[in-house]
Amino acid sequence: MTLIPRHLPTRSSLRRHAHDTVEGHSAEGSTEQVVTHVRTQIESGALKRGDRLPAERDLASLIGVSRPTVRAGLRALSAMGVVRSRHGSGTFIPAGPPTLGSEPLSFLAALHGFTREEMYEARRLLEVGAAGLAAARATPDQLATIAEEVASLFASMNDPQKFLLHDISFHRAVAAASGNPIVVALVEMLSELYYGRRRETASQATEQNLRDSSEMHRRIYQAIRSGDVGGASAAMNEHLQKSSAYQAEEPSAATT
Amino acid sequence: MTLIPRHLPTRSSLRRHAHDTVEGHSAEGSTEQVVTHVRTQIESGALKRGDRLPAERDLASLIGVSRPTVRAGLRALSAMGVVRSRHGSGTFIPAGPPTLGSEPLSFLAALHGFTREEMYEARRLLEVGAAGLAAARATPDQLATIAEEVASLFASMNDPQKFLLHDISFHRAVAAASGNPIVVALVEMLSELYYGRRRETASQATEQNLRDSSEMHRRIYQAIRSGDVGGASAAMNEHLQKSSAYQAEEPSAATT
DNA sequence: AAGTCTTGGTGGTTAGACCACACTGGATTT
């Protein structure tokens, strides 16, 4: 038996042990405690959209962990979009519409080699349904937003990059008109992923492509406006399938 | 004028300045450098699924930041599911199928008060299409997996919790049969969100509910097996709409 | 009264140290 024990209990380890005993959560890391704390505060209504979290130093003493640990938890929450830190001002819960962020999906795409066809297909499943819901529920304001984007599409047929931006905006507007915030978040996530990829090759689109695309967008809008659920779904379906087919024939299609 | 300048340029600030000059990335925080570094390594193929990242200390000296900063970046990547750290072993890129994780969506649900109907609707849009794809593409193995889950559903009609687990597994299996990894990831994300909520109220389901549900699952399977795209979609649509309606009539429905 | 400057509080980063865990390979034991 050695005379000098290798692992003396330190202040921190004792504190940790006390926590385990009190909370009963088996093996919850200190960092997880921070995330759990914030989640609890949110679920209990103590933290709402737009609220500011306590300062990191205060959170540290409040939860009973060190500041770096608090920072680790907040960094994780920040990566999930739950929280957003502003240097010098504090850490806030974003107030805007629910958004998921496309970064995780973007990493997944790079790691698993998602193809353009798979991306279009996923968008198709989701947006065909979204267009149908929009046809049934769109408010006049939402219809106006969609109509504006259609107009912008026709107006930017000479600028593929600008066209792409309005293309995305159109699909977002349709999703918003579905009235379902989850659908909005999902469509936005996929749209951003698509935009990040398409941006590099958008200039390959011919003006004829853009003209046809504008026309298809217009048909989608008209179906939504007239409350034609089946027609809106069918038009969206046709649009996304044809767009995918167009891009498959572009020169750079082989690089995938 | 004070004799002692308050802000002397330090080594770190000088180094930071050099970075800005060299890279040209305006105002990219040190932590972002870590994320960007990993992303670059992934996109260049230097890091693949299952690979192990360099040790944090090595990454720190490699990128030119401190270890806590490296840890912050890795923590963010970990929250996005890009990376997973195992105490004592190292930091790895998960090797399994592409997954998004439902935690961000769960936070969003708590913050924005997503309703059960909205969750069911989002699932419906996605899974109706997924069922159609499955009918067109399912391999014999995938069909077998779906059939097994149907059998398990019938076998666990007396245990609502068990039934719920097989219910989720069934829908995951259908999504997997769609052959589209993005769809799989999205369906899984929504399914986990649904499971986390339904778990608490699953016991309220009557045996008649579970019997009907099993029967609907069976019909979905049969449509997929016979390659009936429209039938599979319609069956899935009916199933999710009826399930949503069932739950709306349960006693605890008012708590939402 | 308007502009400017100081001041306090906040997140961002660094440094060094130590602990807890996992794997590996040699020493010990059987």
Place this chain on the structure above:
DNA sequence: AAATCCAGTGTGGTCTAACCACCAAGACTT
């Protein structure tokens, strides 16, 4: 000789202490 044990080494996890950069609001000056 084989099985077992155990210490070493490397890894992520946490802590302490300190400083920097930024922001907003109050105090000061003009």
